[in-house]
Amino acid sequence: MRIGDVAERSGVSTRALRYYEEQGLLTAERTPGGQRTYPESAVERVRLIQQFFAAGVPSRTVLQLMPCVEAGQATPEVFQVLEAERERITAAMADLAAARDALDRMIDIANHPTPEHCPALREPAWSPYDPSGATVAAGSPVATASAG
Template identity: 65%
Template sequence: MLRIGDVATRAGVSTRALRYYEEQGLLPAERTTSGQRIYPEAAIERVQLIQRLYTAGLPSRTILQLLPSVDTGVAAPEAMALLHSERDRIAADIAELERAREELSRVIDICLNPTPEHCPALREGGPAYEGSHAKALAA
């Protein structure tokens, strides 16, 4: 059995993360008579798997739903459906972020190359127009 600090070090996470995983039901811990958390050696791999699932964008409630399939070694149809659903959600998020990036690129281009169409100050009668028109007449 390993103490919390040993698992944290070997799995590359903080002890705080391990306590959070326990709170979420992701990583059970036994307790010594003095109340210290102890884990089996297999906890290191479980923590690394949990980290991979978090990195894949899965929330803890989804990870909790997937762990029984991991524990049994059988990819239940419900687990596979959940994984596909999460992948589709992430793909939709990526598409939305790409649309936002494209719009931001258009705004940047407008800021760097203002035109009367996009900038009211450059339209006839606007302060910037008046200033540039007066400079043109003086030249």
């Protein structure tokens, strides 16, 4: 079966198939003209690879798991690898939740600015200009007199 046929039947791009081949997840024979040909079983294998990817399992880990998939028998090591992937994904989810919460706080601050978070809302936002170089505090007699 040619690469385009596998791509169409498995629902992935030919580029993805070439990537799978580069990663050692899929093998193809070559015709004398250099074209890839795949066995019928490639479609099912690609669908399985897609399931692993949809579950967040990276290609290097999928490669580790494939011998057990091909043998039809899981080992204790396979379960350890899968549990480690689950823990990695759970940690990533916690990191994303923390980032979302921080972004929610920033959105709230932007919608409801306070002097604590927004320097422009502090009194005074700036000091009045004094040509002598002395800083004049807002509300002082000099500031009041010069304002009038």
